[in-house]
Amino acid sequence: MLNVEGLVKQFRIRTGLVDAVRGVSFSVAAGEILAFLGPNGAGKTTTIKMTAGLIHPDGGAVYVDGKNLVTERNAVLGKIGAVLEGSRNLYWRLTVLENLLYWGTMRRVSYRQARSRAFELLDQVGLTDRARSTVQTLSRGMQQKVALCQSLMHHPTVLLLDEPTLGLDFESSEGIKRMVRTLSDSGTAILLTTHQLDVAQELSDRVAMIRGGQLILEGTTKAILEKYSQPMYSIISAIPWPLNLVDTARKVMGNVAQVSPDTLQLIPQDGDTDAIYRLLNALHPHPLLRVERHQADLAEVFQQVMSKGALA
Amino acid sequence: MISLLLAEWRRTVVETIRYPLETISSMMTLFIVFAGLFYGATYVTHSPIGGGRLTTVVVGYAIWMTMMAATGDLGWSIQNEAQNGTLEQVMLVPWSPVTVFLVRAFMAILAFLIPMVVVVVALLIMTRVHLDWQWLALAPFLAALGTAWGLGLAVAAVALLFKRVGQVLNIVQFGLLFVILAPFARFHAVVWHLVSMVVPFNAQVLLLRNLLSHTRGSDWIWWESGINLALIATMGILSFVGASRIARHRGILGHY
Incomplete structure (x- = not known):
């Protein structure tokens, strides 16, 4: 040792x-x-x-x-x-x-x-x-x-x-x-x-x-x-998101953003564990590729720690 | 200790056998330089070098070359290790660096003496000198070798700090020629005794010459050879240990 x-x-x-x-x-x-x-x-x-x-x-x-x-x-x-x-x-x-x-x-x-x-x-x-x-x-x-x-x-x-x-x-x-x-x-x-x-x-x-x-x-x-992982979800579509569906999603959940043609991002309120399910209901039955929770990697942690310092 | 000696011996043998051209070229260089010096001196002075002087010249030359190799090898070894990126690994083995490099120097001189003996035999044949070898002469020879390693450790200390020792070695090598051949013995007795204790090799080479030419010299010269060896070896070890500490303190061991 x-x-x-x-x-x-x-x-x-x-x-x-x-x-x-x-x-x-x-x-x-x-x-x-x-x-x-x-x-x-x-x-x-x-x-x-x-x-x-x-x-x-x-x-x-x-x-x-x-x-x-x-x-x-x-x-x-x-x-x-x-x-x-x-x-x-x-x-x-x-x-x-x-x-x-x-x-x-x-x-x-x-x-x-x-x-x-x-x-x-x-x-x-x-x-x-x-x-x-x-x-x-x-x-x-x-x-x-x-x-x-x-x-x-x-x-x-x-x-x-x-x-x-x-x-x-x-x-x-x-x-x-x-x-x-x-x-x-x-x-x-x-x-x-x-x-x-x-x-x-x-x-x-x-x-x-x-x-x-x-x-x-x-x-x-x-x-x-x-x-260093954030309570943030990415909903990735098999085809680009139609504009009307993005609008519908935004009306249901205010904190939804389209970050790329086929990716929506949801940042739920603190403790709102139901938010992702409400959003998925609103998007039903659009074909999804995958839903993933944000998972930090060491490169992100390194960048954040070196530029802003470590989290308390 | 035996494992360390064997490890270094194997490495030396492998490198000598694998690159025979280097050994052969070093033998040829030794022979050609002597032939150049010998015939050059004969031609310039219009008088053949003969008798006892010739013995002195052959012995002096062999000693000078051996001492130059022994003195230079430690410095070159450090410089090459730093250049090749293995010096730090050498410093990581569980032996003191002084021990490792002295064992290396010992092995290197063994590998050097083999072609040197061949060259000396060739020189004796060429110059028709009959060398009446005496085993007692081994004592001043070994004392001179120990002194050379002491001096070599001082050069290695410079190499540890500055890495490039080519110029330092040039100065040292011609300095060696001077101290081996300079007739300090003609000085006033007191001055000569002091000089022979401090200046490397002079007492040991004089003792060697006396023994080989059956000249009776002062008994003091034995003491002076020993004191000279102790003094230079201690100076070398202390300077190497000191330089090693400074290099570690400055973080420059692996630099080149």
Whole structure:
């Protein structure tokens, strides 16, 4: 389990000091995926690198399974795996298998165990047949899968993933996502940063959003999406709505709007759970395609939180 | 520790075998540079280099090349890792960075010494020098190697902070040639003792020359070689650890 407590980081630039991270705290339990989201320059990468010990924080602490990263560095690093964005994470002149054996033994896994673990992981990502190919000959998607494998050679309890699916095609991206889900199911705590909000929504159990170095929203993905969903219905017609029917609907329910030729939108009064049924009665027997309640996605939540701040 | 040594050894062997052209070209470069220096000096001075001086030249050259490799490898290694995007992963392994990079340097010098031995044998044949090797000479050689790694760690410290070390290494390499060949021993005894303790390699190379040419030198030179090794190695380790802390503090480990 990962515990991050009150991380603070300032960087010195020409014009003075910049607060990159201001008192960020969060935790990721075993088997949980926390999506750590924010715009460029919000402090995501600085936070993830402080969590890995690659950047020294000015304040705060990082604990993995109760061990402090600073005072028990080697023990903590033995429990962390990381795939970092913007890095190759692998030696391009070595083969896939040589890379996995190298990084495994560097992380104190015996050669024999590293070999069997390497083939186990390659089997999971469907790259067994490329074990003896040099990394430079692989596609970007395959390289990313191998990078993920190398970070897992020592069975880490915490996995840090910085943009793991960036720039990958659909199939490769799905492969990485499947692997991440499997890891989470097997009890690995995963901290995921990404700009691909659909990926974050699909994978995460919890979400934390950061802006200007501060956490401004944190909670379970389900609760956040529910909180930001509005009591609003869309009634989608199989054919464009006739004008006379739209007028009839407006007379019955004042708060109906036609938002596109085939879509009517209803925003009921607070607590008026009967409104949608009254409207549907008024529209009977016009052929409908579907009726749906508004369900926010992470992209909408992100946009709203970043522009207006989090809801109370 | 053994797993770390084996991991680095396998990586070094794989890269050496997979890219044999690099090894062969480094051997040829070593040989051609010496031949150029040797025949060039003979031609310019109109006098053949012979006898004890020739032994000194061959030994000096081999030492200079080995020390240059040992000094430069750590800096190049950091620069290449940063450029290739693997430096951060190296910093994530549960070993101290000093240990990892010193083990790498050790493996790199083993891989370097194989072609170096071939070149030295070729040089001995070419110059018809009979090198009377003494196992005791291994002691100053190893002391010089340790000193080179100490200096290499200082260069690596610069690489950690600034990443590009090409120019620094150029200066260091010619500085090395100077300190290996400069006749500090002709200075006043007190000055020489002080200089030999502070300036890298000079005492160790003089000791090596003495041993190989059966010249009896002062016993102090053993102490001075050891003190020089301890001093430079400590300076290297401290500067590398310090630079690593600064790089982590500034968040520039992965920058290039």
